[in-house]
Amino acid sequence: MQINAIQIPLVELKDISVVFGQKTALQNINLAVYPNSVVTIVGPNGGGKSTLLKVLLRLQQPSGGKVIHAKNLRIGYVPQKIQIDHNFPITVKKFLSLKQGVGSQEIYETARLLSVSHLLNNSMQKLSGGEMQRVLLARAILSKPNLLVLDEPTQGVDINGQIELYQLIHQTRKKLNCSVLMVSHDLHLVMADTSEVFCVNQHICCAGSPETLSNDPKFIHFFGDQFSKNIAVYTHRHNHKHDMHGDVCCTANSHSTSCLHRVRTKEDEPCSK
Numbered sequence: 001m002q003i004n005a006i007q008i009p010l011v012e013l014k015d016i017s018v019v020f021g022q023k024t025a026l027q028n029i030n031l032a033v034y035p036n037s038v039v040t041i042v043g044p045n046g047g048g049k050s051t052l053l054k055v056l057l058r059l060q061q062p063s064g065g066k067v068i069h070a071k072n073l074r075i076g077y078v079p080q081k082i083q084i085d086h087n088f089p090i091t092v093k094k095f096l097s098l099k100q101g102v103g104s105q106e107i108y109e110t111a112r113l114l115s116v117s118h119l120l121n122n123s124m125q126k127l128s129g130g131e132m133q134r135v136l137l138a139r140a141i142l143s144k145p146n147l148l149v150l151d152e153p154t155q156g157v158d159i160n161g162q163i164e165l166y167q168l169i170h171q172t173r174k175k176l177n178c179s180v181l182m183v184s185h186d187l188h189l190v191m192a193d194t195s196e197v198f199c200v201n202q203h204i205c206c207a208g209s210p211e212t213l214s215n216d217p218k219f220i221h222f223f224g225d226q227f228s229k230n231i232a233v234y235t236h237r238h239n240h241k242h243d244m245h246g247d248v249c250c251t252a253n254s255h256s257t258s259c260l261h262r263v264r265t266k267e268d269e270p271c272s273k
């Protein structure tokens with residue numbers, strides 16, 4: 001934490017808000033990603049995680065606030081999903097070569113790093129979920145990024161594939177010496193390698209470093225010994241609740257009329273969980 005005080009962030013969001021018509025997707029978002037860090041965004045569906053990434057990538061104009069990119073910032077982005085046109089078959093190698101300024105040698109080396117060499121002549125349309133994610137990761141690192149942005153990188157991948165993919169992300173990060181900003185629901189798998197977690201539900205509900213490794217024997221039994229040291233459980237306490245629209249409806253000291261959990265009598269517990 002002390003180091004962050006003298007480091008320049010690769011990217012910084014300052015007081016960001018995003019409004020779509022009547023819908024507030026994000027408000028008062030302040031977040032910075034520093035060199036050599038792993039930042040994980042968690043939060044409920046529709047909480048604004050993808051919107052936050054798009055603002056950070058300058059793919060979405062915020063309604064308010066500032067996005068600051070460091071001069072040397074090079075981003076590699078793996079989106080939540082990509083649309084592949086089934087009428088135009090394209091091989092993995094061709095797909096990777098679409099990245100500007102990339103030669104065959106780089107493609108082969110990156111494919112080896114991401115264990116997709118054997119897929120280079122396969123059709124993109126026929127890849128499994130896990131293979132597709134590895135190919136997208138390979139494409140993202142072809143630009144030698146110093147920030148890798150991943151939006152739910154294990155979507156559509158089974159549990160073993162998820163573990164492999166996170167290991168691959170971990171190795172890739174070490175190899176490239178880059179930072180990672182990712183949206184993930186797989187907290188139990190990513191926590192040990194995460195520097196900071198942001199829980200986003202329109203605003204930042206809570207943020208902090210993950211707690212130390214969980215020694216839950218069930219986890220160790222399920223994932224095996226080698227993963228037990230990579231697993232930690234992030235626990236956090238909210239000091240407020242959200243209503244069905246995602247708006248803050250009550251805190252320990254105040255409760256809106258729409259709040260289902262509001263204190264009815266003096267003896268009721270305030271909804272501060």
Ligand SMILES: Nc1ncnc2c1ncn2[C@@H]1O[C@H](COP(=O)(O)OP(=O)(O)OP(=O)(O)O)[C@@H](O)[C@H]1O
Binds near residue numbers: 044
């Ligand atoms: N282009 C858009 N126009 C209108 N509303 C949008 C747009 N993009 C997102 N939204 C709305 O903004 C809110 C946040 O969406 P976002 O996709 O960022 O959430 P998320 O946390 O990534 O969700 P999920 O976990 O389901 O992927 C949602 O209510 C969504 O419907």
